[in-house]
Amino acid sequence: MEISHAKQVINIDAKLTERINELLSHYPADKKKSAMLPVLHEVQDAHDNWLSIELMDRVAEILEVQPIEVYEVASFYTMFNQKPVGKYMFEFCRTSCCAIRGAEDLMDYTCSKLGIKEGETTPDGNFSVVGVECLGACGYAPMLQLGDYYKEHLTKEKIDALIDECRDNKVNLH
Ligand code: FES
Structure with missing residues (x-):
């Protein structure tokens, strides 16, 4: 995984939290990890189309998984970007x-x-x-x-x- 040291302003505001909670509601409470792909899409869309390490760490907290589990998924799929990308x-x-x-x-x-x-x-x-x-x-x-x-x-x-x-x-x- 290519590590970007670019700074990203993390803003998991009320609207994004509501959307994440809606996604999580489709899965059992003890299987939040199952929502990882839709949650990553939602979070990335709200953060200029990329995921910093810090942002992936926040997603890990939300999904109650280890950060490495989020890094593995985000680095496997090309639709997730680990460095700033163009508009x-x-x-x-x-x-x-x-x-x-x-x-x-x-x-x-x-x-x-x-x-x-x-x-x-x-x-x-x-x-x-x-x-x-x-x-x-x-x-x-x-x-x-x-x-x-x-x-x-x-x-x-x-x-x-x-x-x-x-x-x-x-x-x-x-
Ligand atoms: S080869 Fe399938 S879309 Fe390009």
């Missing part, structure tokens, strides 16, 4: 169908257009680019996930347009 995170599928249809070239194109390497974030904090495993939209390859949405049948022209829309604040993430 617009381009998650390129690089598995077989997308790879055959040019995903690697499109990711390289996007990185060079943004002046970053894969796994990096632009200095203004707006864009990140990462490669991920199959996102289950193989029939629409090549594709990427941006926030809660899939962008499919990608081309360089579509990438150009998408970046412009992000810069113009015209892209919904949720």
Whole structure:
């Protein structure tokens, strides 16, 4: 697991606590660990899309588990970020169908257009680019996930347009 030493303001406020409690209510009181995935999603969404060690430790307290159990889950799934990421995170599928249809070239194109390497974030904090495993939209390859949405049948022209829309604040993430 890559450890980030970036500081994160932790804010588990009343609204987030209420949402977490609602999620926990779906599981037996002595099996809070079962709610780990939805709770991590909820907590990450409320904290600029990343989970610091301190925040994962808070989740461990809430779920009444050891911190290592939260680290293991958060570091296994690519949808959880252990370092600050850009507001617009381009998650390129690089598995077989997308790879055959040019995903690697499109990711390289996007990185060079943004002046970053894969796994990096632009200095203004707006864009990140990462490669991920199959996102289950193989029939629409090549594709990427941006926030809660899939962008499919990608081309360089579509990438150009998408970046412009992000810069113009015209892209919904949720
Ligand atoms: S291979 Fe890309 S979505 Fe499945």
